[in-house]
Amino acid sequence: MIDVDALLNCFGVASCAVNQLTSGLIIGMLLFLVASGLTLIFGVLNVINFAHGTFYMLGAYFAFSTYLLTESYLLSALIGALGAGFFGILFERFLISKVYGQDILMQLLVCYAFILITDDLVKIIWGSEYLSMGVPDEFRLPPFRVFGGFVPPLYAFLIILSLVIGVITIFLISKTRFGSIVRAAAENAKMVSALGIRVPLYFALLFGLGCALAGIAGALGAPVRSLTPGMGFGILIESFIVTVIGGMGSIPGALIAALILGITRSIGSVGFPLFVDGMMFVIMALVLIFKPTGLFVKGSSK
Amino acid sequence: MNFIKFHKKDIYISIISLLILISIALFIEHPWPRDFLVSIFSFGLLAMSLNMLIGFAGMVSFGHAAFFALGAYAFGLLLQNENFVMYFGQFSIPIAFVLSVLITGLYSAIIGIICVRLNDIYFAFLTLAFQMFLYSVIVSWVSLTGGDQGLMGGIPRPPFLGIDLSDSIHRYIFCSIIFVLCIFILRILNKSNFGYTLRLIRDNSERAEFIGIRVLRVKLICFVIASMMASVGGIIMALFTSGAYPEWAFWTQSGEAIFMIMLGGVSIFIGPLVGTILLRSINDIVQIYSSHSDLVIGIIIMIVVLGLRKGLVEYFLEKISFKKK
Numbered sequence: 001m002i003d004v005d006a007l008l009n010c011f012g013v014a015s016c017a018v019n020q021l022t023s024g025l026i027i028g029m030l031l032f033l034v035a036s037g038l039t040l041i042f043g044v045l046n047v048i049n050f051a052h053g054t055f056y057m058l059g060a061y062f063a064f065s066t067y068l069l070t071e072s073y074l075l076s077a078l079i080g081a082l083g084a085g086f087f088g089i090l091f092e093r094f095l096i097s098k099v100y101g102q103d104i105l106m107q108l109l110v111c112y113a114f115i116l117i118t119d120d121l122v123k124i125i126w127g128s129e130y131l132s133m134g135v136p137d138e139f140r141l142p143p144f145r146v147f148g149g150f151v152p153p154l155y156a157f158l159i160i161l162s163l164v165i166g167v168i169t170i171f172l173i174s175k176t177r178f179g180s181i182v183r184a185a186a187e188n189a190k191m192v193s194a195l196g197i198r199v200p201l202y203f204a205l206l207f208g209l210g211c212a213l214a215g216i217a218g219a220l221g222a223p224v225r226s227l228t229p230g231m232g233f234g235i236l237i238e239s240f241i242v243t244v245i246g247g248m249g250s251i252p253g254a255l256i257a258a259l260i261l262g263i264t265r266s267i268g269s270v271g272f273p274l275f276v277d278g279m280m281f282v283i284m285a286l287v288l289i290f291k292p293t294g295l296f297v298k299g300s301s302k
Numbered sequence: 303m304n305f306i307k308f309h310k311k312d313i314y315i316s317i318i319s320l321l322i323l324i325s326i327a328l329f330i331e332h333p334w335p336r337d338f339l340v341s342i343f344s345f346g347l348l349a350m351s352l353n354m355l356i357g358f359a360g361m362v363s364f365g366h367a368a369f370f371a372l373g374a375y376a377f378g379l380l381l382q383n384e385n386f387v388m389y390f391g392q393f394s395i396p397i398a399f400v401l402s403v404l405i406t407g408l409y410s411a412i413i414g415i416i417c418v419r420l421n422d423i424y425f426a427f428l429t430l431a432f433q434m435f436l437y438s439v440i441v442s443w444v445s446l447t448g449g450d451q452g453l454m455g456g457i458p459r460p461p462f463l464g465i466d467l468s469d470s471i472h473r474y475i476f477c478s479i480i481f482v483l484c485i486f487i488l489r490i491l492n493k494s495n496f497g498y499t500l501r502l503i504r505d506n507s508e509r510a511e512f513i514g515i516r517v518l519r520v521k522l523i524c525f526v527i528a529s530m531m532a533s534v535g536g537i538i539m540a541l542f543t544s545g546a547y548p549e550w551a552f553w554t555q556s557g558e559a560i561f562m563i564m565l566g567g568v569s570i571f572i573g574p575l576v577g578t579i580l581l582r583s584i585n586d587i588v589q590i591y592s593s594h595s596d597l598v599i600g601i602i603i604m605i606v607v608l609g610l611r612k613g614l615v616e617y618f619l620e621k622i623s624f625k626k627k
Contacts, residue, residue, distance in 0.1 A: 048423050050364075050430075098608050104362050104422050109564055109607045112557035116600030124594065233553065237434045240427050277438045281431070288416055288428070 007271040018149025020266045026155055026224065028262020029162035030217045035239035035246070035254045036169060037213035043249030044186040044206050047096065050111035052214055052239065053232025054118045059084040059215025060222045060231065061126055064133050067222070073136035077219040084215020085208040092207035097200070115233070122229040131227040139223075158220055165216065169209075170251050182206050241284045247294025256296065309490060316486045323478040327471050336474045338586075340542045342578055343481035347535030348555075349562040349574035350488055354528040356560070357568035358497060359521060360504030362422060364556050365429030366532055368413075368436045369406050371551035373533025374540035375440065376402035378453045392462045402537055403530050410529030411522065418521040430553060437551040452547035457540060467541060477538050484534055485575075491527070492571060500524055561603055567613030576615055 010016040038052045063080035067073065095114060099106040139154035173179040185192040185199050193199040218232075225231075242261060246253025261280055268276035287295060306313065326335055352366045380386050380398040387394045417428050440447045448454050459467040467473045491497050499520055503510045507517050540546050549555065558581065566577025584602065588595045610617045 042423075046423075048427055050427075095604070095608065104426060105356065105560065105564060106607055106611075108362065108364055108426060108557070108560055109603055112554075112561070113600040113603035113607065116554070116557075116596040116603070120594050120597035120600065124597075233434075237431050240431055244424075244428075274442060277435060277442070281435045284431070285416055288420075292420065 003271050007267070010270050014147040015149035016270075018147050018151065020270060021263065022149070022151050022155050022159075024263035024266030025159050025259070026262070027265050028259040029159050030221045031235070031238055031242055031262060032166060032255050032258035033162055033217035033220075034214045034235055035242035035258055036166060036251050037210035038236075038239050039243045039246070039249055039251060039254050040169070040173070040213070041207055041210040042243070044182055045100070045203060046186075047100065047107060048240075049096070049207075049210065050108060050236070051091065051096075051114045051118075052211070053234070053236030054115055055084040055088055055211040055214040055232070056218040056235050057122065057227075057229070057232035058087055058118070059212075059218030060225075060227050061122060061218075062215070063219030063222045064126075064131060064227055067133055067136065071137065073138055073223070076222075077216060080219025080222075081212045081216035084218070085212030088211025088215075089204050089208035091211070092204045093200075096207075097203070119229045126227075126229070128229055133222040133227070135223050154223065158224075161220065162217075165213070166251065166255060169213065172209075173251070178202070178205070238280070241280055243294070244284050245287050245295060247296045250294065250296045253294055253296030257294075309493075312486060312489050312493075316482050320478060320482045323482070324475055327474045327478075333470060336470065337542075338582070340474060340477050340538065341582060342575075343477050344535045344539040344542065345559070345562070345582065346575045346578040347481065347484055347538070348532050348559050349566075349578045350485060351528040351531030351535070352559045353563050353568060353574040354488060354491070354500075354524060354531070356563055357574075358492065358504065359500040359524045361418070361521060361525070362426045362560075363429040363525075363528075364426040364553070364560070365431070365433030366528070366559055367553075367555035368429075368433035368551055369410055369529035369532040370536040370539075370555065371440070371546070371548075372406045372409055372436065373402050373536035374546040374550060375447060375453065375536075376405045376533075377537045377540050378457045378546045379446070381457050381459070382453070382455065387458060387460060392460055394458075394460050395462050395467060399537060403533050406533035406536075407526050407530045410526050414522045414525040414529075418518055418525055430556065433551065433553060433556060437548060437553075440548045440551055447546075447548075450548055453540075453545050456544045459541070459544075473541060477541065480534060480538065484531055488531065489571065496520075496523075563613075565606065565613050565615070567616035569616060573613065573615055577613065580614065 041049050059080035062083035063076040066076035066079040141153045143150040143152045189199050242257045246257030348370050355361045355363050390397050413432050562577035562581050563574045565580050566573030588598045
């Protein structure tokens with residue numbers, strides 16, 4: 001099942017190894033952004049946003065349209081993030097917050113219905129064909145040479161930017177006033193609202209932030225991936241696997257787990273192309289069996 | 303016999319419904335009612351078995367359709383294998399049937415061992431993840447499963463014991479017997495000690511643990527039985543369409559099954575079946591009038607979930623009981 005020769009051949013040659021590692025990092029970092037949004041929402045609201053992939057899709061499509069109009073990649077990434085965040089807040093306020101604390105069945109159904117509706121709307125607005133944004137003009141530059149391998153500037157930019165966004169998010173949650181209010185509300189929402197803080201507003205903002213993270217991942221990834229209605233679901237499953245491996249609620253855990261998965265994917269595409277998905281599930285199953293709380297979280301998932 | 307005495311009412315109901323179902327085939331020549339009913343048998347078993355997890359045991363699975371699809375694919379692949387049909391001759395169909403159910407049981411036991419230990423949200427998501435794993439295997443293993451085209455070339459249906467499943471009347475009667483039998487088994491389980499144990503675990507698993515019930519083992523057994531039941535639904539669908547399709551393993555199928563349960567309500571034993579009939583009918587009607595059926599179904603789900611906040615059946619039952627007061 002595993003093609004050892006292909007693996008050895010690739011990693012014997014520095015250029016191939018560099019290429020595989022860069023593509024692994026790209027997959028991992030984009031996955032990290034989506035998963036950090038998921039894990040953030042779960043950590044505070046104790047809700048798994050089954051519709052999280054939808055915001056990734058919305059981000060990508062908003063970015064696509066903005067790019068067609070303005071031809072600016074950075075602006076389209078911004079619009080993708082803001083648009084997804086905005087719809088995230090609407091989704092939280094008008095739909096999912098109505099079933100907080102209720103049977104998980106209700107939450108599942110609200111998310112299921114939301115995915116059906118948005119996927120169909122995207123189909124109506126943008127069509128059901130695969131769309132491709134192409135590499136933006138800003139990044140049509142000669143690639144860097146690293147150990148004989150080629151790293152396109154866009155890739156390097158994506159990796160660094162995702163890392164920066166991740167650091168900013170952690171800073172926002174752990175060091176700012178917004179972050180401390182949200183964390184306090186997660187512990188005891190009634191107490192916080194008794195202090196005169198509008199807790200639902202902060203919950204909505206946090207939900208929007210999580211969705212914006214998914215949206216910016218979709219927007220940033222638009223030039224390297226193709227867009228299709230329903231594209232969000234695959235990434236939802238992958239980011240769930242990331243949160244299981246890294247531990248629910250832990251952003252640093254999500255980063256490491258996302259990188260593990262990204263690199264597994266890119267190495268797998270050389271060494272065991274038919275078993276790439278299987279490998280991710282094997283890793284997840286092993287973590288669940290031996291450390292069900294995830295690798296980087298103390299406490300219990302039971 | 304005690305068993306017969308205890309289940310007298312259920313046995314009568316099963317026999318009468320079976321007679322009604324069979325008479326439909328004998329008196330109505332048009333194939334439409336038969337086709338509609340076979341799809342109800344199949345998806346009804348999916349919903350009823352899922353309700354064994356959700357309604358009886360409180361385990362909200364979002365990946366139940368995986369076992370439905372696995373049953374269908376196992377059944378189709380076994381019968382498409384020439385050696386298998388040569389070896390078992392006229393008993394191919396019953397043996398393939400039993401084997402597919404067992405294969406699904408084995409697979410669900412492996413998934414179950416990992417999943418049943420986890421709490422609600424994790425359980426829902428994990429079952430979903432494993433379903434998508436199966437989906438990706440089906441779609442990418444083209445040489446075996448036909449990929450996204452589905453299992454093509456038809457499933458051979460060699461006659462056995464005078465039953466010829468390629469004949470639509472025979473097939474319909476065969477499926478109704480299997481269906482009624484399965485619902486009867488679910489009913490027995492529901493009324494048995496096992497069923498009460500499941501409800502105890504649903505309502506208070508700590509207390510169940512304290513009185514000496516091995517909660518995880520009971521949950522696992524429930525998970526495996528429900529999965530095997532779902533695979534029977536899949537086999538009926540494979541028989542009916544003479545094929546198997548990856549959509550059956552797609553997550554929307556599980557979402558649909560959950561909505562069927564919600565529509566019919568979890569508090570009534572036969573509720574999920576009513577939900578299946580409702581949703582299938584809604585689906586058929588929507589598909590006639592709109593090419594965007596997902597959009598319409600999505601809006602309907604939102605209205606039911608956020609507007610009524612309970613199943614349609616429960617909603618109307620409550621309305622009626624209020625009027626009486």
